[in-house]
Amino acid sequence: MKKIVIIGGGFAGLNAAKFFGNAEGIRVTLIDGRNYHLFQPLLYQVAMAALSPAEIASPIRSILSHYSNIEVKQGYVREIDKAKNIITTEMHEYTFDYLILACGAQHSYFGNKKWEQHAPGLKTIEQATEIRRRVLSSFEKAEIEKDRNKQKKYLTFVIVGGGPTGVELAGAIGEMSRFTLAKDFREIDPKLTRIILVERGPRTLCSL
Numbered sequence: 223m224k225k226i227v228i229i230g231g232g233f234a235g236l237n238a239a240k241f242f243g244n245a246e247g248i249r250v251t252l253i254d255g256r257n258y259h260l261f262q263p264l265l266y267q268v269a270m271a272a273l274s275p276a277e278i279a280s281p282i283r284s285i286l287s288h289y290s291n292i293e294v295k296q297g298y299v300r301e302i303d304k305a306k307n308i309i310t311t312e313m314h315e316y317t318f319d320y321l322i323l324a325c326g327a328q329h330s331y332f333g334n335k336k337w338e339q340h341a342p343g344l345k346t347i348e349q350a351t352e353i354r355r356r357v358l359s360s361f362e363k364a365e366i367e368k369d370r371n372k373q374k375k376y377l378t379f380v381i382v383g384g385g386p387t388g389v390e391l392a393g394a395i396g397e398m399s400r401f402t403l404a405k406d407f408r409e410i411d412p413k414l415t416r417i418i419l420v421e422r423g424p425r426t427l428c429s430l
Contacts, residue, residue: 224248224253224319224320225316225318225319226242226248226251226319226320226322227251227322228250228251228252228253228324229254229299229309229321229324230254230325230326231256231258231282232256232293232326234324235252236252236259238324239252239417241284242290242291242292243288244291244373245291246286249291249293250291251293251295252268252282252286252292252293252294252295253296253297253299253311253316254294255297255298255393257281257282257283257296258281259279259281259282259285260279264277265345265347265349265350265387266350267342267394268350268351268354268392269350269354269394270354270391270394270395270398271354271358275350275351278347279347279430281358282294284380286395290334290386295409297314298312299301300312304322307321321353322327322371326345328343329343335402344391352372357379360379361407361410364410364423365408365409373409373411373414377399377410377415377416378416379392379416379417379418380418380420381395381419381420382420383400383416383420383421384420384421384423384427385428386429388419388426389419389426389427392419393406395417396415396417400415404405
C-alpha cells in the first residue's frame, strides 16, 4: 500500500486527491490548516457584501467523502523530514511514500510588511470580511460627514494590483456605490466615489 500525503485543500490539492480517489493500492491523506475548501475567485464578492462566506466555502470532508481511500486531517505542517519521509503537524506525524505540496499562494508586500495594516490582501475569508468592514465603514462615515471634501476622502478607494481580482474588486465597488448603496444612504452623492486602480505593468489584466 503506497501512502500519498497532500498538503493543501485548494484547487490543486483537491484535484490531486480526486485523481487518486478509489485507486487500488493507494492511501491518500490530505492535510490542511482549515477544514474547508475556499473558492477564492469569489472572495471579492464577500468583500463587497454580495455573498456570505458560507456561499464560497465547502467542507473538504464532504467533497471527498465518497472516496474510500482518502482521509482528511486538519492541521498545520511544522516539519517535513525528507530523509525519513515523515511530516509533523501540531498533533501528529504522518509517513509517506509520495508527497504533494499544494500550499497555495500568498500576497506579497515586496519587503514592506508594514503596508499590511493599511492594505489587507484578499486570499482568505478573514481578509475579505475585513475589507468589507472597512469599505462599509467608509460609507457610514461619509454619510454623517457634512464637509464635501472630507466626504470625498471617505469615498476614495485605492486598489493595488490590476489583475483579475483587482479589476473585479474595482468594478464591484463602483457598482455598489452607484446602485446598491445609493438607494440606502441619503447624504452620499455616488458621483463623489473615486476608485483608483494602481498597476505597475503596462496595462491591467496582463496575465490574461
